Amino acid sequence: MKNIAILGATGSIGISTLDVISRHPEKYSVFALSANSNWKKMEKLCIKYMPKIVVMDDEEAAENLRKVAPDGVMVLQGKSALNDVASHQNTDFVMAAIVGSAGLSSTFAAATSGKRVMLANKESLVLGGNLLINAAKESGAELIPVDSEHSAIFQCLQGGKEGLKKIQLTASGGPFLKTPVEDLINVTPKQACNHPKWKMGQKISVDSATMMNKGLEVIEAHFLFQLSHSKIEVVIHPQSIIHSFVYFNDGSVLSQLGLPDMRSAISFALSYPGRQNSGVESLDLTKQESLEFLSPDMDKFKCLGLAYGALEQGESAPGTLNAANEVAVEAFLNKKIGFLDISKTIEKTLAINPISRLDTLASVVENDHLSRQIARSIIEPRLS
Ligand code: NAD
Ligand code: MG
Numbered sequence: 035m036k037n038i039a040i041l042g043a044t045g046s047i048g049i050s051t052l053d054v055i056s057r058h059p060e061k062y063s064v065f066a067l068s069a070n071s072n073w074k075k076m077e078k079l080c081i082k083y084m085p086k087i088v089v090m091d092d093e094e095a096a097e098n099l100r101k102v103a104p105d106g107v108m109v110l111q112g113k114s115a116l117n118d119v120a121s122h123q124n125t126d127f128v129m130a131a132i133v134g135s136a137g138l139s140s141t142f143a144a145a146t147s148g149k150r151v152m153l154a155n156k157e158s159l160v161l162g163g164n165l166l167i168n169a170a171k172e173s174g175a176e177l178i179p180v181d182s183e184h185s186a187i188f189q190c191l192q193g194g195k196e197g198l199k200k201i202q203l204t205a206s207g208g209p210f211l212k213t214p215v216e217d218l219i220n221v222t223p224k225q226a227c228n229h230p231k232w233k234m235g236q237k238i239s240v241d242s243a244t245m246m247n248k249g250l251e252v253i254e255a256h257f258l259f260q261l262s263h264s265k266i267e268v269v270i271h272p273q274s275i276i277h278s279f280v281y282f283n284d285g286s287v288l289s290q291l292g293l294p295d296m297r298s299a300i301s302f303a304l305s306y307p308g309r310q311n312s313g314v315e316s317l318d319l320t321k322q323e324s325l326e327f328l329s330p331d332m333d334k335f336k337c338l339g340l341a342y343g344a345l346e347q348g349e350s351a352p353g354t355l356n357a358a359n360e361v362a363v364e365a366f367l368n369k370k371i372g373f374l375d376i377s378k379t380i381e382k383t384l385a386i387n388p389i390s391r392l393d394t395l396a397s398v399v400e401n402d403h404l405s406r407q408i409a410r411s412i413i414e415p416r417l418s
Contacts, residue, residue, distance in 0.1 A: 037065035042131035044069040047154045066119040073099040121147035130155040148173040152303035154180040156254045178303040185299035186277035186290035202279040204271040208242040231274040249341020270328040336377035357405035358383035383409045
């Protein structure tokens with residue numbers, strides 16, 4: 035029996051993880067759940083899954099949950115409680131599914147304490163890079179990708195990396211794949227969050243619309259598979275049936291296919307190296323529309339080029355890119371800036387914040403804070 039801690043349990047990945055786990059009560063037990071502030075949703079999860087520990091980031095939410103949580107559920111609050119749960123001696127597997135850099139320190143806590151880290155929170159790898167990879171290596175933690183493309187590549191590389199030429203991450207192209215660039219000025223948060231294939235949280239939905247999601251994934255792939263940027267390509271595949279390609283020097287190309295449902299990747303991270311029922315239906319290719327593949331329009335999706343540039347620069351640049359993106363996406367969702375201002379904010383932040391060497395978690399966090407300040411001052415110059 036494996037004890038699972040799901041960090042970001044109320045979100046899209048968190049709920050899908052609970053769905054997979056509940057199909058295998060003989061294998062997995064829900065040990066801990068965490069969320070930001072939605073205590074009403076968490077109350078329902080407590081009643082259904084009876085975790086031993088719940089951590090809410092928000093103080094008032096924790097207070098409210100304490101009053102209604104079923105007996106036997108301990109409600110804790112705050113960031114250090116979250117790290118404690120991630121590294122708890124009774125935790126076997128950690129689902130890192132908090133959105134954004136808020137997930138960094140708990141992902142690190144799990145990685146330094148030898149857990150199986152099921153990594154959905156790509157931002158922590160973009161920020162922490164080799165620090166996170168090395169922490170996992172030292173402690174013996176397993177870093178298993180949950181991002182569908184990276185899970186696909188991980189699955190294709192089970193035979194080893196010998197003869198690996200390059201990888202190609204597939205991208206749906208998001209809701210604006212066919213929208214002319216001049217029409218992007220006026221798109222609303224609602225339009226940007228209306229993803230044609232995947233149902234996801236708001237932040238990653240906007241990232242998919244700008245294609246920053248794929249940019250972050252290029253950086254994520256660089257660290258996970260230790261490949262140079264020149265060996266990581268992006269191909270648009272609007273049907274989201276093929277989840278990436280791995281090219282070998284004997285002319286073979288391996289890929290993993292499946293319906294666009296995150297439960298497949300989540301299930302594999304849980305059952306690795308084995309497989310199990312995830313609840314996802316089988317693919318019937320005779321019933322599928324034809325599969326298309328296109329090159330990304332780098333002039334239209336500027337964020338993708340910015341991410342490649344940051345990866346090439348290395349050091350603190352990916353962290354700066356990520357921080358500026360988080361600030362810009364939030365401002366876009368709050369209707370403070372337009373859709374096209376997202377890439378402009380990131381570009382300016384990268385130009386202002388000098389590159390620095392990040393050798394410790396503290397320096398990563400410091401660069402994150404500084405980059406956020408710069409991005410905010412670009413968005414609201416009068417307030418800074
Ligand atoms: P979501 O917005 O649906 O859920 C986010 C979760 O994080 C919620 O439980 C929320 O309470 C928690 N959270 C937010 N801010 C927090 C804070 N400050 N402190 C503590 N907890 C906080 O997001 P999601 O779509 O489930 O995505 C989660 C992560 O998984 C992201 O990093 C995303 O890039 C990645 N991911 C998601 C998908 C997907 O299909 N949704 C696919 C691949 C990767
Ligand atoms: Mg993905």
